[in-house]
Amino acid sequence: MMGHIMLLGPTEIVDTFAEAFRMRYLRLIITTVDEYWLDAAVREVTGYGSSVIGCDAEIAVEQLLDTNxxxxxxxxASVLAFGFSVDALAKAIPNRVGQCLMTCPTTAVYNGLPEAEEQIPLGKFLRFFGDGFQKSKVLGERRYWRVPVMDGEFVVEEQVGVAKGVAGGNIILQAITSEIALSAARRAVEALAPLKGVITPFPGGVVRSGSKVGSKYKGMVASTNDAFCPTLRGRVETKLFEGANCGYEIVIDGIDEQAVARAMTATIHAAAGEGVLAISAGNYGGKLGKFHFHLLELLKD
Amino acid sequence: MAICVSLRSASTIPIDFTGLTPKWTQDKSLGEIEKRKVLHGRHQIRLAEICRVSGDPSDGRMEFDGDFSLAHGIGAAMTLGSIHVSSNAGCNVGLGMQGGKIHVKGAVGDFLGSEMRGGTIRVDGSAGNSVGGAQNGSRRGMTGGTILIQGNVGDHVGHLMRRGLIAVRGNAGKFLGYNMLAGTIVVLGTCNSYAGAGMKRGTLILLGKSQPVLLPTFRLAGKTASPVLPLTGRHLKSVGFIENTARFAEPCELLHGDFLALGKGELFLSN
Structure with a gap:
């Protein structure tokens, strides 16, 4: 570390912080008869779920689960979904499960947070698709709805727990070429795979259209983060390093502050390397988000 | 330290322990507990006349030490705490209980968990008739809770049962789930005839090696591999009732009935 500059191999870690927000999250446990249909189910239910700026939830696979x-x-698979509020999730999730999982062959959906204080209805609503032929089964303290469908029964738990999470942890990497940047981004996302309690909801876990708050256009809540766009270098005050021609952002949502911090640390270590000039993070001056993850502090531990 | 109740001498006269629950004893001294009146035959006598009482009742645990085959109503109406019976127990064990746990190491008589509303009963031995059933003249059997029996059970198990789970590792007698309103009964051994007679709703899961003689008022739906079967198996494993859930993972035949009643009941039969 030199003054405020820290090097991780050849990569400079910028003295800045990621700004994250308090959001609500839930965990769905999805099962199917085999991995093929599991893949189909999770692809469908996590679709159009990258950012709450324009989607009803930020949703992605947390972990693949063994049969035991x-x-x-x-x-x-366990899937984490983040939303602005309990109400937002209560609206989004039954729709997604109804349209994306009930329709998928052999699926069943269970509550991944049965101990959570707040619970929102899931099977309680979806059961009505059974048109009076649905049945419930109570095992222990949990109620499961069994909706008759053309391949047998769609089993879905009556309710799903909601808890407080942290969304919007991030890093932004800058590289000499797009190939190097893509490779670094993929390394970063792969480093998250074994970590529980976090998701990266964007395509392949990577964002190319990092955003800033507001826009010159009325009504736009977010617009392109021009300071990180290489084609705008020379026109705007750039945050790109000299020689950087490509940047990517990895956005991390987690079940708590510690999970996001662990994940950010792992991504920084994985992304740093030859041709990756710098790793920084996105923030809004610290005024919007409750949680600030300082990159240099993350790497101290 | 639990409160321990043991018989002073073997008796051929039935004793009724209804009301002697962990909640009642919890804030009592041993002297007060010994003075409690219990039915001995048709006479009310002090508990101390037939039983020795020792230990500390404050932690909500009770132990019945010895053969209580003629002691009825153990754990009846209990709401919390735990009761452990070291040998056999009589009829009406856990009658109308709302919470807590009962564990009987030996066998129990009729009406085990009759009209219970919550809690868990475990029996390591066998149980008599009308497990989880309704009392004579009553309109509903158990409406909640779990009964786990490692041995065999008699007839009319789950009679007018409304909700809850009964699992039997051994064999079941006739009229399993008789006039059942809802709930779940699992039998891992064989099952005698007339299973599901008069059932309106509810689920019978019969995983014995030989199929029971079924009533003609049940209709075959077909084979199914519903996740609800392995889900039930895993639940039974999680509560320590079984070790292996493989039998629950196999496809079963599904029948609907009893069409002499409402016909919304279901019967899962292993092949």
């Missing part, structure tokens, strides 16, 4: 980790002994 799921409630019904089938292959499964």
């Amino acid at each position: 980790e799921t409630p019904d002994g089938r292959p499964g």
Whole structure:
């Protein structure tokens, strides 16, 4: 570390911070008869779920689950969904499960946060698709709805727990070429795969259209982060390093502050390397988000 | 330290322990507990005349030490705490209980968990008739809670049952789920005839090696591999009732009935 400059190998870690927000999250446990249909199910339910700027939820796969980790002994996945409020999730999730999972062959959906204080209805609404032929099964303290469908039964838990999470942790990497930047971004996302409690909801876990708050156009809440756009260098006050021609952002949502911090640290270590000139983070001057993740402090531990 | 109740001498006269619950004893001294009146035959006598009482009742645990085959109503109407019976127990164990846990190491008589509303009963031995059923003349059997029996059970198990779970590792007698209103009964052994007679709703999961003689008022739907079966198996494993859930993962035949009643009941039969 030199003054305020820290080097991780050849990569400079900028003395800045990521600004993250308090959001509500829930966890769905999805099971299917095999991995093929599991893949189909999670692709469908996590679609159009990158950012709450324009989507009803930020949603992605947290972990793939072994058969001995799921409630019904089938292959499964845990999916985390983040929303602005409990009400927003209560609206978004039954729609997504109804349209994307009930329709997918062999799926069943369970509550991944049964101990959470707040619970929102899931099967309680979806059961009505059964048109009176639905049945419920109570095992222990949990109620499961069984909706008859053309391949048997769609089993869905009555409710799903909601808890407080942290969304918007991020890093922004800058590289000499797009190939190097893509490779670094993929390394960063792969480093998150074994970590529980975090998701990267954007395509492949990577964002190319990092945004700033507001716009010159009325009504736009966010617009392109021009300071990081290489084609605008010379026209705007750039934050790109000399020689950087490509940047990507990795956005991380997590179940708590510690999970996001761990994930950001892992991504920084994985992304740094030859041709990656700098790693910084996106913030809004510290005025909007409750959680500030200072990159240099993350790397101290 | 639990409160321990043991018989002073073997008796051929039935004793009724209804009301002697962990909640009632919790704030009482041993002297007060010993003075409690219990039915001995048709006479009310002090508990101390037939039983020795020792220990500390404050932690909500009770132990019945010895053979209580003729002691009825153990744990009846209990709401919290735990009761452990070291050997056999009589009828009406857990009658109308609302919460807490009962564990009987030996066998129990009729009406185990009859009309219970919550809590868990475990029996390591066998149980008599009308497990989780309604009392004579009553309109509903158990409406909640769990009954786990490692041995066999008699007839009319789950009679007029409304909600809850009964699991039997051994064999079941006739009229399993008789006039059942809802709830779940799992039998891992064989099941005698007339299973599901008069059932309106609810689920019977019969995973014995031989199929029972079924009533003609049940209709076959077909084979199914519903996730609800492994879900049930995993739940039973999680509460320590079974070790292996493989039988729940196999596809079962599904039948609907009893069409002499409402016909919304279901019967899962292993092949």
